[in-house]
Amino acid sequence: MTATLRDVARLAGVSFKTVSNVVNDHPYVSDTTRAKVQAAIDELGYRPNRQARSLRSGRTGAIGLAVPELSLAYFAQLADEVITAAEQRDVVVVIEQTGGDRRRELDVLTGSRRQMTDGLLFSPLGLSNDDGGLLAVDFPLVLLGERIFDGPVDHVTMENVDAARAATEHLLDLGRRRVAALGAHEGEVIGSAGLRLRGYRAALEARGIAYDEALVVDAGPWHRINGAEAMRALLERGVEFDAVFALNDELALGALRVMQEEGIRVPADVAIIGFDDVDEGKYSLPSLSTVDPGRREIARLAVEVLLERIENGSEAPRRELRSAYRIVERESTAVLQPQG
Amino acid sequence: MTATLRDVARLAGVSFKTVSNVVNDHPYVSDTTRAKVQAAIDELGYRPNRQARSLRSGRTGAIGLAVPELSLAYFAQLADEVITAAEQRDVVVVIEQTGGDRRRELDVLTGSRRQMTDGLLFSPLGLSNDDGGLLAVDFPLVLLGERIFDGPVDHVTMENVDAARAATEHLLDLGRRRVAALGAHEGEVIGSAGLRLRGYRAALEARGIAYDEALVVDAGPWHRINGAEAMRALLERGVEFDAVFALNDELALGALRVMQEEGIRVPADVAIIGFDDVDEGKYSLPSLSTVDPGRREIARLAVEVLLERIENGSEAPRRELRSAYRIVERESTAVLQPQG
DNA sequence: AGACGATCGTACAACGTTGTAACACCGGTG
DNA sequence: CACCGGTGTTACAACGTTGTACGATCGTCT
Numbered sequence: 175m176t177a178t179l180r181d182v183a184r185l186a187g188v189s190f191k192t193v194s195n196v197v198n199d200h201p202y203v204s205d206t207t208r209a210k211v212q213a214a215i216d217e218l219g220y221r222p223n224r225q226a227r228s229l230r231s232g233r234t235g236a237i238g239l240a241v242p243e244l245s246l247a248y249f250a251q252l253a254d255e256v257i258t259a260a261e262q263r264d265v266v267v268v269i270e271q272t273g274g275d276r277r278r279e280l281d282v283l284t285g286s287r288r289q290m291t292d293g294l295l296f297s298p299l300g301l302s303n304d305d306g307g308l309l310a311v312d313f314p315l316v317l318l319g320e321r322i323f324d325g326p327v328d329h330v331t332m333e334n335v336d337a338a339r340a341a342t343e344h345l346l347d348l349g350r351r352r353v354a355a356l357g358a359h360e361g362e363v364i365g366s367a368g369l370r371l372r373g374y375r376a377a378l379e380a381r382g383i384a385y386d387e388a389l390v391v392d393a394g395p396w397h398r399i400n401g402a403e404a405m406r407a408l409l410e411r412g413v414e415f416d417a418v419f420a421l422n423d424e425l426a427l428g429a430l431r432v433m434q435e436e437g438i439r440v441p442a443d444v445a446i447i448g449f450d451d452v453d454e455g456k457y458s459l460p461s462l463s464t465v466d467p468g469r470r471e472i473a474r475l476a477v478e479v480l481l482e483r484i485e486n487g488s489e490a491p492r493r494e495l496r497s498a499y500r501i502v503e504r505e506s507t508a509v510l511q512p513q514g
Numbered sequence: 515m516t517a518t519l520r521d522v523a524r525l526a527g528v529s530f531k532t533v534s535n536v537v538n539d540h541p542y543v544s545d546t547t548r549a550k551v552q553a554a555i556d557e558l559g560y561r562p563n564r565q566a567r568s569l570r571s572g573r574t575g576a577i578g579l580a581v582p583e584l585s586l587a588y589f590a591q592l593a594d595e596v597i598t599a600a601e602q603r604d605v606v607v608v609i610e611q612t613g614g615d616r617r618r619e620l621d622v623l624t625g626s627r628r629q630m631t632d633g634l635l636f637s638p639l640g641l642s643n644d645d646g647g648l649l650a651v652d653f654p655l656v657l658l659g660e661r662i663f664d665g666p667v668d669h670v671t672m673e674n675v676d677a678a679r680a681a682t683e684h685l686l687d688l689g690r691r692r693v694a695a696l697g698a699h700e701g702e703v704i705g706s707a708g709l710r711l712r713g714y715r716a717a718l719e720a721r722g723i724a725y726d727e728a729l730v731v732d733a734g735p736w737h738r739i740n741g742a743e744a745m746r747a748l749l750e751r752g753v754e755f756d757a758v759f760a761l762n763d764e765l766a767l768g769a770l771r772v773m774q775e776e777g778i779r780v781p782a783d784v785a786i787i788g789f790d791d792v793d794e795g796k797y798s799l800p801s802l803s804t805v806d807p808g809r810r811e812i813a814r815l816a817v818e819v820l821l822e823r824i825e826n827g828s829e830a831p832r833r834e835l836r837s838a839y840r841i842v843e844r845e846s847t848a849v850l851q852p853q854g
Numbered sequence: 855a856g857a858c859g860a861t862c863g864t865a866c867a868a869c870g871t872t873g874t875a876a877c878a879c880c881g882g883t884g
Numbered sequence: 885c886a887c888c889g890g891t892g893t894t895a896c897a898a899c900g901t902t903g904t905a906c907g908a909t910c911g912t913c914t
Contacts, residue, residue, distance in 0.1 A: 178870060189894050194872060202892055224629040225574065226870035228565040229899050236608065236630065243594055245793070250590035254583055257611050266627055268576065268606050271597050287606055289564040290576065398797040431799045453585070454794060457738040459771045518900060529864050534902060542862050566900035569869050 255473030276300030338373025357421035401428025460505030468497030595813030616640030678713025697761035741768025800845030808837030
């Protein structure tokens with residue numbers, strides 16, 4: 175059906191290898207021949223067959239992106255940025271969803287679908303830091319996120335601790351002293367929750383404010399509903415608070431809703447800041463202050479590092495890259511008029 | 515590096531074609547030989563090479579999904595469902611973003627990346643119904659969405675007109691009579707806006723309510739910010755209204771925010787219903803009534819139809835499939851206590 | 855006992871491409 | 885005039901797989 179090198183060659187009256195040489199810009203092809211071949215290529219609409227090229231070269235021209243699920247806004251936006259960055263390098267992206275499930279995450283590393291790509295961007299959730307060893311695979315792999323830090327592979331992540339500390343300090347700068355933290359994961363040391371909580375504690379400590387366990391609320395997955403539940407739990411404790419650091423925006427938006435239901439004024443009574451800078455935060459009422467973790471930069475860096483690995487192999491030492499963060503001030507932490 | 519048929523054959527002491535026969539479950543292989551070969555396969559961790567298989571079979575085992583952008587929640591969830599449905603059929607998904615740009619959409623149909631997949635799920639935005647002819651391509655193509663209806667290819671879409679009519683009738687059932695419509699696209703006949711507006715008019719007509727142009731507000735892209743602007747425009751017109759049909763949820767959430775800023779009570783003063791059933795609607799305050807357009811079913815149907823096309827070629831007549839919709843009643847259209 | 859059928863294994867070609875090596879041809883030079 | 889370097893083209897092999905055609909072996913039936 176579609177034209178091959180031989181078809182073009184027949185039309186141009188040359189051998190099919192000459193056509194290949196033209197396509198690949200090899201030297202030692204006369205201008206006349208080149209023109210003749212090019213004309214035949216155009217006439218037949220010839221396109222080199224990708225599968226054959228892949229077989230020959232060992233490259234597919236695709237990279238994989240494994241994330242928990244695209245329905246989570248954070249990963250959707252990450253995927254968006256990754257696809258955009260990859261497109262600029264003429265590479266396509268195959269997306270796999272793991273559901274954050276350990277078994278499926280391992281499957282991504284070993285399954286036969288892996289062969290479809292030249293390398294993998296992997297954002298694990300079910301694996302833990304102890305699983306670092308499982309990442310010693312024989313294909314280019316770049317790790318994303320906060321689950322695993324000691325892996326044997328390149329790693330692109332955000333400045334969770336510093337950014338969380340800055341977010342907490344932003345609340346303290348407003349004069350708030352009772353800052354609740356929403357979304358902790360009991361016993362977690364690394365991982366987004368553990369790291370962001372560490373930043374929270376560091377901020378308190380730096381300002382000489384005692385850490386109060388009663389202000390820290392656990393939550394399951396970081397969905398809006400869990401933010402709402404965490405806020406309800408906090409209110410039930412009856413503990414006083416004048417600010418909230420939600421460990422991500424979804425939690426913050428859920429908490430915001432509950433506070434509004436309860437007649438708590440934001441930011442007058444309670445200031446709140448989230449983390450991630452998802453779009454919805456711009457349009458909530460009040461709009462949500464947050465931390466922009468530099469998502470676009472993460473995607474760009476990750477694609478860059480992965481393609482470099484694919485190009486140059488595993489000789490180079492592993493790299494640990496962090497994106498720059500930025501506090502985004504919106505209405506939920508607006509400075510109030512000084513009260514008489 | 516990785517094992518090939520020949521490696522396995524050498525280890526098992528048979529010819530490499532015999533190994534192939536074992537892998538492909540061909541008949542006439544003795545149980546002993548089969549076991550011997552299987553042992554060698556396991557020992558070497560042999561996996562058939564996908565590129566070689568592709569070259570040989572002409573199938574890649576991948577399908578493409580072209581959408582405007584993943585950052586839009588609707589498309590992210592669509593992609594999620596498509597990937598999930600494809601995974602069950604052991605097919606991977608390559609996602610391309612067009613930005614809704616006409617040129618890039620055409621590029622998706624003709625570009626060389628196309629070769630990476632066996633077929634394409636295409637959700638156009640920049641193309642219009644007149645471009646149907648451009649869809650007469652020589653590879654399996656399934657159209658999604660509301661932009662093009664007369665194309666020469668399979669089409670999976672939602673019941674826009676009927677669902678919009680049902681949404682409007684839901685508002686009318688509350689006793690509301692001045693129903694505003696947000697998010698129209700001037701002059702559009704088909705396309706989501708045109709179709710949903712048609713449903714809106716049909717509902718009014720069926721109830722004998724005059725269509726009032728002053729209640730219909732144009733909006734650009736259906737983002738939250740545009741919903742907010744449309745509501746502001748409506749309020750500035752000074753026209754009375756007691757209900758709002760927002761042509762999608764994002765618009766509804768933007769409009770909701772503005773109404774709250776303006777002290778309009780929802781649903782007491784104004785009831786509002788959206789369209790799409792995005793997750794955020796569950797957690798807004800008040801939670802948002804909406805139309806569940808059957809997204810999961812769309813994805814499932816689309817993958818099914820595409821794979822069937824890939825399997826059976828273009829003989830079968832083109833199919834036009836619609837998912838079932840469902841009105842989701844939440845707080846924003848809650849029935850009020852009868853007022854004295 | 856010889857022939858034939860059933861059962862299993864192997865050699866060869868092809869998918870479309872690209873790298874390597876070898877081959878023709880040309881003008882120029884000794 | 886023979887030889888050589890440079891230039892353009894061609895033949896061959898290989899990437900790893902699978903289908904087809906053929907070959908070998910064994911048992912069974914007449």
